[in-house]
Structures are given as structure tokens and as C-alpha cells.
Amino acid sequence: MSEKFFKKLPKVELHAHINGSISEDTMATLVARKQAVDQDWRLMYRKGESDTLEGVFKMFKLIHQITDNTDAVYKVTYDVIHEFAADNVKYLELRTTPRAEPGTGMTKTAYVEAVIQAIQDCALEDIDIIVRLILAIDRRHSVSVAMETVNLAAEYRKKTEGLVVGVDFSGDPSVGDGSDFIPVFEEARRHGLKLALHLAEVPAPDETWKLLQLPPDRIGHGTCLQPEVGGTQQLVDFVTAKRIPLELCLTSNIVGRTVPDYDNHHFLFWYDRRHPCIVCTDDKGVFSTTLSNEYSVAADTFNLSRDQVWQLSLDSIDHLFSDDEVKRKLRHKWGQLKDHVFADKHVS
Numbered sequence: 001m002s003e004k005f006f007k008k009l010p011k012v013e014l015h016a017h018i019n020g021s022i023s024e025d026t027m028a029t030l031v032a033r034k035q036a037v038d039q040d041w042r043l044m045y046r047k048g049e050s051d052t053l054e055g056v057f058k059m060f061k062l063i064h065q066i067t068d069n070t071d072a073v074y075k076v077t078y079d080v081i082h083e084f085a086a087d088n089v090k091y092l093e094l095r096t097t098p099r100a101e102p103g104t105g106m107t108k109t110a111y112v113e114a115v116i117q118a119i120q121d122c123a124l125e126d127i128d129i130i131v132r133l134i135l136a137i138d139r140r141h142s143v144s145v146a147m148e149t150v151n152l153a154a155e156y157r158k159k160t161e162g163l164v165v166g167v168d169f170s171g172d173p174s175v176g177d178g179s180d181f182i183p184v185f186e187e188a189r190r191h192g193l194k195l196a197l198h199l200a201e202v203p204a205p206d207e208t209w210k211l212l213q214l215p216p217d218r219i220g221h222g223t224c225l226q227p228e229v230g231g232t233q234q235l236v237d238f239v240t241a242k243r244i245p246l247e248l249c250l251t252s253n254i255v256g257r258t259v260p261d262y263d264n265h266h267f268l269f270w271y272d273r274r275h276p277c278i279v280c281t282d283d284k285g286v287f288s289t290t291l292s293n294e295y296s297v298a299a300d301t302f303n304l305s306r307d308q309v310w311q312l313s314l315d316s317i318d319h320l321f322s323d324d325e326v327k328r329k330l331r332h333k334w335g336q337l338k339d340h341v342f343a344d345k346h347v348s
């Protein structure tokens with residue numbers, strides 16, 4: 001299948017961290033604006049440099065040094081939206097952790113407002129993409145910090161008439177016990193926020209089981225649900241019975257080494273069972289990928305036909321956090337684009 005097919009394919013991106021999605025171009029512009037930053041960042045900012053989850057998290061620290069003010073946060077968000085639009089992503093749920101930076105005076109509220117402003121400005125432009133926001137809770141921080149994030153999400157959900165759609169749970173999976181945050185997620189629910197939780201990114205069957213009882217609306221990764229990789233049959237059965245969609249990020253898991261190679265990625269296990277699988281990038285900047293590339297890798301690795309790839313993309317619409325009207329419009333758009341996407345039969 002040609003690269004052109006994957007690029008032309010209309011796509012839905014449901015798992016993209018804003019600061020992890022920063023492109024090299026944006027990074028270069030922001031570094032040039034700053035004197036204090038280690039100018040060797042380019043050496044680190046390369047795929048393969050961060051070859052473990054630990055390395056990946058070091059990279060986020062570096063990126064956060066560059067995006068420590070509202071102008072930078074605005075620019076990253078704005079650029080990331082344009083980059084996804086150029087890759088034919090028609091609907092995008094961005095997620096980000098509200099961050100205060102005492103050094104520059106940026107508050108969490110100012111951070112969230114900068115992100116929302118960028119999304120709203122893009123919506124006025126002539127680019128064909130719908131963008132929604134998920135606020136992220138970092139598990140390395142306290143439960144009370146998490147509660148603050150839920151309150152911010154609820155407040156801005158109201159103020160923006162639904163642009164903020166949910167809450168994420170992320171951060172270094174080796175830190176803390178995720179089940180401590182259950183009351184926070186229950187509170188988010190009460191505000192009408194959806195839950196997209198990183199679960200079982202590394203083996204953690206007890207924590208995973210407790211968090212599954214919520215249950216989350218979508219699971220990020222779910223790498224270690226199966227018994228062979230540190231999970232349990234009970235976890236697999238529960239996720240299967242509830243049909244909780246999985247956000248699957250192939251390159252992220254390979255570079256972060258939570259999966260040994262593409263052939264052994266858990267995509268196949270779930271896809272073969274006809275479980276809802278959504279192909280996502282996670283951190284397209286840090287992992288030097290695009291959503292088109294992730295679809296291409298999935299198709300190559302698991303021998304998917306063009307029809308299967310199309311269906312995978314179309315079915316993702318079922319699991320996004322916006323209302324049915326948005327879903328209906330997107331399905332209509334897919335219908336309009338299908339002939340165009342399948343036009344060059346000879347290159348398949």
C-alpha cells in the first residue's frame with residue numbers, strides 16, 4: 001500500500017499529548033527565543049535517543065523548559081493542530097497537563113486559556129479539523145492537584161460550551177498507585193467529563209483492576225492486560241465484556257520499550273477479537289511519527305487490507321468524546337471522501 005493512501009485517509013486522533021506532539025520546527029523556533037536552555041537539545045531531540053520510558057520522560061522535562069510561558073504554550077498548540085490537519089486528521093482530541101511556572105508567572109489557568117485560545121483561533125481558520133481538549137492528571141502529583149485539574153476541566157467545559165470533553169490520567173506509570181485517584185475520577189464523571197486513562201502501560205494488575213471498576217470510557221495503551229505480559233485473564237475478560245476502547249500507540253510502545261517489537265504489539269490480540277481499537281500517535285514529536293505513519297505500520301505489520309484500514313479509521317469515530325451530531329458529520333465526511341481515497345487502485 002502506498003504512503004499516499006495513508007496520508008489521504010481521513011483520520012481521527014484521540015490520544016495526543018500536546019507537549020509530546022511538538023514538532024522539530026516548533027521546538028527550534030522556541031529554543032531560538034530562549035537563552036537559558038541547553039542548546040544541545042537537538043542531540044537529544046531525536047528518535048532513538050529516548051529508547052526507554054525513562055528516556056522519554058527526560059525528554060518531556062526538556063520540552064517543558066521550552067514551553068514554560070503562555071506564548072510558547074499557545075504556539076505549540078497552534079502548530080500541533082496545523083500539523084495534524086496537514087496529515088488529514090479531521091477530528092483531534094488533544095490532551096495536556098495544566099502547568100504553573102513560577103519563573104515566568106504562568107498559572108494553570110493561564111496555561112489552559114492559552115491552549116483554548118489556540119484551539120479557538122484555529123477553528124476560525126480555513127483548516128478542516130475539529131479539535132477538543134482533555135485535561136491531564138499527572139500521577140506523579142498529589143490527589144489534591146488532580147482535584148484542581150478536574151475543577152479546571154469542569155469550569156472550562158462550561159465556559160467553552162463543551163470544548164473540554166474529558167480528563168486523562170498519565171505520567172510515569174512506575175510512580176505511585178493510580179487507585180488513589182478514584183475519587184477524583186468519580187468527581188470528573190459528576191461534571192459530565194469523560195475518562196481516558198493510561199492503564200497497564202506497564203504491568204500493574206491490582207491498580208488496573210481497581211481503576212477498571214469506574215469504568216473508564218477509553219483506555220490508553222492497555223499494554224499489559226494479558227496474562228502473558230503481566231496482566232490477568234480477569235482484566236482481559238472485563239475489558240472485553242465492557243468493550244472499553246483501546247487507544248493503541250505502536251511506535252510509542254516500541255521506542256519506550258514496553259513492547260519488544262511491532263510483531264508482538266498487543267494490537268493484534270485485540271483486533272483479532274474485534275475489540276474497539278483506535279490507532280493513535282501518543283507523542284508524535286518525541287517519537288518522530290505521524291498518524292498516517294502509525295496506520296501504515298499497523299497495516300504492514302498485521303497485513304491489513306485497504307478496506308480494513310478504512311474501517312479502522314471509520315470505527316474510531318464511534319469512540320470520540322463529542323456528541324452524536326459531531327459523529328454524524330464525520331461519518332458523512334468519510335462517506336464523501338471514500339472514492340477519492342481509493343482512487344489510485346494501481347498503487348495499492
Ligand SMILES: CNc1ncnc2c1ncn2[C@@H]1O[C@H](COP(=O)(O)O)[C@@H](O)[C@H]1O
Pocket residue numbers: 017018019020056060095096097098136138170171172173198201252256282283
Ligand atoms: C509515552 N507514554 C506516556 N505515558 C504516560 N504519560 C505520558 C506518556 N507520554 C506523554 N505523557 C504525559 O504527557 C506529558 C507531556 O505532555 P503535556 O505536558 O501534558 O502536554 C508528560 O509529562 C506525561 O505526563
Ligand SMILES: [Zn+2]
Pocket residue numbers: 015017170198220282
Ligand atoms: Zn499517552
